[in-house]
Amino acid sequence: MTAGDGDCPIGPTGEDLPGDQPISEVAVRGLVRDWFAALDRHDDVAVLLELLTTAGLAMHLPRRTVRSHEDFAAWYDETIASFFDEDHDVVEVKVTPTSPWHAEVELRVDWQCRMWRPPSANSVWVGVTVTEHWSVVMQGGRPKIRTCTVGGSAPMPGSAVPPATGPRPESAAA
Template structure:
């Protein structure tokens, strides 16, 4: 009788691909139920410049707000570094370049925003897939010519 072991889920390459897929979903403004598949079902805490969201309900509120405010979004992953890893979790440092447009009524024109975002994530394995449990924007560095966030 032979036994087969499943390939490890929590590898550096898997984490890198997961981070990229997350930002692709955000850029497309995928429906919230599809984006939630990236998130842990329990213990979710996300620290954004505009505030902290907790749990899936908190994420839904944040996502609704940002998808109605920002458009033409582009996230370009600059680096993904796995700092520590255990059998079911990893701390990950992410640097992403985020460019978007925003329109604040009644302004005659939209404004361009561009930032390098420095982040720390905790990624966990839940039901055999990677999920974000904590997501912290540690800092933002504005690109030349960017409007303020």
């Protein structure tokens, strides 16, 4: 099942969550589904920014560490310029509430896409299984991602050599 499937076991969308409710596993699973579905569709960056907290943001993503909405927008623009036909299949989600307003999330995601590296005449298929760790906080009545660390990755059989799927060292992030 992929993140955008209506029958996805991740959970319902995060729409219409009451503003005074504490964080719940259902709401966090909705955030997970909304996040990966937006990435797969290459939604406008504004859609993704709505799923990120405005304070304390720290995302250790492939090729960059992001600490602001502006940083994320730059990373996202670079990403969608190189990768297409993306499919994030969320294989495993573990939600651990740590307070009424916070939760830790462990994810295992199979990511597949086509990748083009200029000036190549052709794109190549890339498939990797990655682990992610998120810290999620309630903000504005819904859960939002405060931190995200994309961890280890394992290429799928037959995959082209994937791009770096771990964050760059702080000193290399510009």
